[in-house]
Amino acid sequence: MQCEICGLETKYPKVIMVEGSRITVCSRCTSHGTLVGNYQKGPARVYRRSRYKREEQFDIAADYDKLIRDARGKHGWKQEELARKINETTSVVTHLEKGKLSPSKKLAEKLEKTLGIKLIEAVSDERVEVQQEKSGPVTLGDIVKIRKR
Numbered sequence: 001m002q003c004e005i006c007g008l009e010t011k012y013p014k015v016i017m018v019e020g021s022r023i024t025v026c027s028r029c030t031s032h033g034t035l036v037g038n039y040q041k042g043p044a045r046v047y048r049r050s051r052y053k054r055e056e057q058f059d060i061a062a063d064y065d066k067l068i069r070d071a072r073g074k075h076g077w078k079q080e081e082l083a084r085k086i087n088e089t090t091s092v093v094t095h096l097e098k099g100k101l102s103p104s105k106k107l108a109e110k111l112e113k114t115l116g117i118k119l120i121e122a123v124s125d126e127r128v129e130v131q132q133e134k135s136g137p138v139t140l141g142d143i144v145k146i147r148k149r
């Protein structure tokens with residue numbers, strides 16, 4: 001493989017993102033963009049894949065773990081009690097409160113109803129696109145998209 005930036009022949013090419021484009025480079029040139037990973041032969045991996053079905057796309061509050069923990073505390077419920085109320089196991093509640101489990105929309109709705117908190121924020125398609133781009137910082141193009149709204 002040849003580095004697309006400096007042209008150097010490289011045995012272990014890396015892939016970086018520059019302004020939303022994937023570029024194959026040598027290890028010295030990875031600093032020109034956001035490192036995606038090692039170059040792999042075959043079809044490019046899909047990075048823009050929603051974790052949920054299309055109709056389930058939504059934003060969850062970034063501090064959902066704290067919101068759930070605080071709300072449960074206000075109600076004076078133990079984790080087991082909350083788990084029972086939302087029909088989930090205690091470990092689900094534990095993971096949610098540690099921020100290790102991002103709730104599905106259905107679960108988030110149950111939590112909202114049971115705890116009387118707001119976790120879900122509906123998002124437009126365009127903002128979802130930006131949210132899904134996990135491979136690097138928001139690019140100029142993304143910012144323009146956000147500003148248009």
Ligand SMILES: [Zn+2]
Nearest residue numbers: 003006026029
């Ligand atoms: Zn290079």
